[in-house]
Amino acid sequence: MPTVGAEYVIGSYVAYLAASVCLTIWVARTLHRNGRVFLVDAFGGNEALADSVNHLLVVGFYLINIGYVALALKNGNKPWDMATAIEVFSTKIGWVLLVLGAMHFFNLYVFSRMRRRGLLQYAPPPVAPVGRV
Amino acid sequence: MRGLVVLYDARCGFCVRCRQWLEAEPKFLPLEFLAAGSSASRARFPTLPAPEEAPEELVVVDDEGGLYYGAEAWIICLYALRDYREWSVRLARPALRPLARVAFEWLSRNRKSLSRRLGLAPEEELVTMLKPMSPSLCDLDAKRSLSDVLGGFFR
Numbered sequence: 001m002p003t004v005g006a007e008y009v010i011g012s013y014v015a016y017l018a019a020s021v022c023l024t025i026w027v028a029r030t031l032h033r034n035g036r037v038f039l040v041d042a043f044g045g046n047e048a049l050a051d052s053v054n055h056l057l058v059v060g061f062y063l064i065n066i067g068y069v070a071l072a073l074k075n076g077n078k079p080w081d082m083a084t085a086i087e088v089f090s091t092k093i094g095w096v097l098l099v100l101g102a103m104h105f106f107n108l109y110v111f112s113r114m115r116r117r118g119l120l121q122y123a124p125p126p127v128a129p130v131g132r133v
Numbered sequence: 134m135r136g137l138v139v140l141y142d143a144r145c146g147f148c149v150r151c152r153q154w155l156e157a158e159p160k161f162l163p164l165e166f167l168a169a170g171s172s173a174s175r176a177r178f179p180t181l182p183a184p185e186e187a188p189e190e191l192v193v194v195d196d197e198g199g200l201y202y203g204a205e206a207w208i209i210c211l212y213a214l215r216d217y218r219e220w221s222v223r224l225a226r227p228a229l230r231p232l233a234r235v236a237f238e239w240l241s242r243n244r245k246s247l248s249r250r251l252g253l254a255p256e257e258e259l260v261t262m263l264k265p266m267s268p269s270l271c272d273l274d275a276k277r278s279l280s281d282v283l284g285g286f287f288r
Contacts, residue, residue, distance in 0.1 A: 116219075120222070121161060121218075123222060125195075125209060125212055126209075126221050126225030127201065127205040127225050128199075129195065129199025129200050129201055129205075130202055131200040132198045132199065132200060133181060
């Protein structure tokens with residue numbers, strides 16, 4: 001068992017936290033900016049409601065992602081030199097990216113579902129009449 | 134399409150229960166209910182073939198005079214409901230329509246036995262059941278004073 005280098009551990013933690021929080025903010029802002037159009041369409045042009053739902057979704061997104069990042073901080077091996085520090089950092093960031101990606105696609109699914117439900121109001125009848133009175 | 138008239142079998146408890154459910158759901162289109170074969174429905178739609186005995190399937194007429202029978206009538210009813218329009222679109226797709234048809238035909242065919250099994254009596258039966266219980270059984274004055282007391286209590 002190699003001796004654990006405290007400076008590498010601290011360094012990789014700090015880098016991990018900084019990088020994952022920045023990534024989370026970037027994805028959340030992208031979602032916030034581009035999801036708005038979907039929601040305005042879904043809520044029949046009601047911009048105030050769309051903005052409110054958009055904001056609430058982004059808050060949920062931040063909570064879940066930053067929560068995951070915080071919980072995953074101590075997972076995995078402790079680095080003892082520069083190479084292992086990079087490995088540990090890369091593995092953890094990889095997991096954060098995968099979780100962010102999954103959450104992002106889940107959010108897209110929620111947006112498109114809301115939009116579909118909103119558009120249903122204008123959907124034509126799904127069946128044709130078989131006769132006339 | 135701006136509204137639907139639903140001609141249902143008022144002699145079947147299950148159908149009456151379905152009508153109550155449809156009435157309670159939030160809607161995109163207003164629904165009007167008529168007992169199939171009743172004088173009201175005959176006066177409204179004189180060209181519809183009058184069912185002599187129990188009507189065999191659900192009939193829906195839209196405000197433009199379009200007629201829907203059986204499974205299609207069920208689907209168009211779901212289409213009128215805010216929370217079930219998605220399901221109506223889904224059930225009307227070629228993949229699910231045969232299944233929906235089988236399910237709704239089964240429901241229509243077995244509605245009498247279903248009503249019996251679920252203990253759902255139609256309105257007419259309830260009326261004949263309640264008729265013999267005349268109000269003279271309880272003291273009307275006592276009832277009135279009780280309602281006054283309760284009214285005062287909740288006011």
